[in-house]
Amino acid sequence: MTTTTPLRRPLLQDVTLRDGMHAIAHQYSVEDMVRIARALDRAKVDLIEVSHGDGLAGNSFTYGFSAAPELAYIEAVAEVLTHARLAALLLPGIGTVEDLKDAQRAGVRTLRVATHCTEADIAKQHVEMGRSLGMDVACFLMMAHQIPTLALLEQAQKLADYGAHCVYVTDSAGALLMHETTERVRALVEHLPCEIGFHNHNNLGLGVANTVLAYEAGASRLDGSLAGMGAGAGNCALEVLVGVLHRMGIDTGADLYALADAADQLVRPLQQRPVQTDGNALMLGYAGVYSSFLLHAERAAAHFGLDARDILVELGRRRMVGGQEDMIYDVALSMTDA
């Protein structure tokens, strides 16, 4: 008789209600969010993230204004969750510890602090505040394709030292190749005492594939969104990921049919611009550009009569990082006046 050890169960982190905000210029209604959150909760997803696409306090001329106030979304979703834990994103430099305290009071239990992959030290005060409030703290090292694995590991070590429960390899540009994903995740898993997570975008069509590779390399928190609803070509599609994991014999605890129904019936109808790897979205992964630049670049291209791909490639050449959406208009103006 042979016995088999059950395969490790990952934590599923949904980002439909945060990264998905980018795909519709932050225009979910509170009712949309509640409907989707309820479906995710019933489908037994572990964590649900709610915030402006650019995190707490993201409402701005630079990133766009959401349809409803930030706390209205968070409070409404917090009220309907019975299983999943509520998460919110914060980018130091945009949101502050005051915003994080407000979110915690409104029901957020997992804080996700995101910095560019070389700037971990600006997250220290937020990680520490999250910990002191008793929150679960996960940290994103964004644009992880931009630096070698060893450099990423050094930054991740800092976050672990500040007290992060989990550090993410975050492929914000959807630019990581398959072997690069495995190498980065494996290095962090081998050397850090905390959990390792993986978050990506489907700009090179590797959304689900790279997330599965990350799992195989030891990642324990996996991000995904219903129908891939997210910036650029979208995120790893959560229902597809769950289907693949189940086929691999990995129990996720999630209900595949319920997720697929929610993706098809609740999320896809809200998409105004298809969330897919089309020419412009592909260019993000190809040129290594922050995924949420897509809609802004398309808007600027339409306004100035330019090709969005030229703007995106130029942003990649200038090595712009997450949060530098203001440079999209700068690039467009340079091209118009040239």
Add this chain to the structure above:
Amino acid sequence: MVSQRCNAAIIGTGNIGTDLLMKTLRRGGRVHCAAFVGVDPASDGLRRAAALGVDVFAEGLQGLMRTPAWENIALVFDATSAKAHVEHDAMLRGSGRRLIDLTPAAIGPYVVPVVNLDEHLDAPNVNLVTCGGQATLPILYAISRVQPVQSGEIVASIASKSAGPGTRANIDEFTRTTGRALEQVCGVEEGKAIIILNPADPPLLMRDTVHAFLPDAPTGCEPDIEHAVRAMVAQVARYVPGYRLAQRPYFLWHRDPPLRRPGKPPAVGLQVSVFLEVEGSGDYLPPYAGNLDIMTAAALAVGERLASHLAGEEPT
């Protein structure tokens, strides 16, 4: 006629203090650095200053105050930390010395040389806001002179290499202080500040973007606004030579549809976006560190103005 010198002490021998020292040596008018003050005799900054023939003091402000040199000091530039500045402020209370604060402590009023310095010439302590504040407040102020500004938002992008450990450990301080200064100094109803660190190599020059929202702005006001912005850029460039427009000002009318923001009624109005670039003069720090250059340049401009004021001379 040689104008009377005004003796100043610079406390803090790090990047900012050293850059300010170089500026007083190279471009100082009245302001003369009579004391360069640190706490570590072996520090790079103190050694460098001593080699340039500057009088250096290694026992902090307290140490300096015990020496005969203190008698002649009229201005004190504080380039230490917010925490140390609180102590320095207490030590100098009632001493008659003018304190120019380059830290985020902000005990005294926020000052920007081209905006509101004249209102605070008699304040014992003035604060220089933040690098992003020095770069963007003049623009928002200039726009607000033409049309009332309801919301002012700024994004400061700086090279990672130019952000020191103090800035990094408390990045919220930048966001908070700059946002508050937009409201207090420029009178906008709502101020918001964002800071981004970019690690590109070679390092990028400091960039600042200003967005101003002008509800009910009259049609055709754009040329006046553009003129005011350009005039202000030229005024700032007098003391920060590398300060310039990166693009022409950009105007976007929110009419159909109006601007929608959560928790507010839809608003019709004009959005003005101004894209700035700040190249440092390379006095001590490399040119990409425009963020540090604009702080020390503004500090020296404040110092020079206070020096004239103390000498009883007013600019014509």
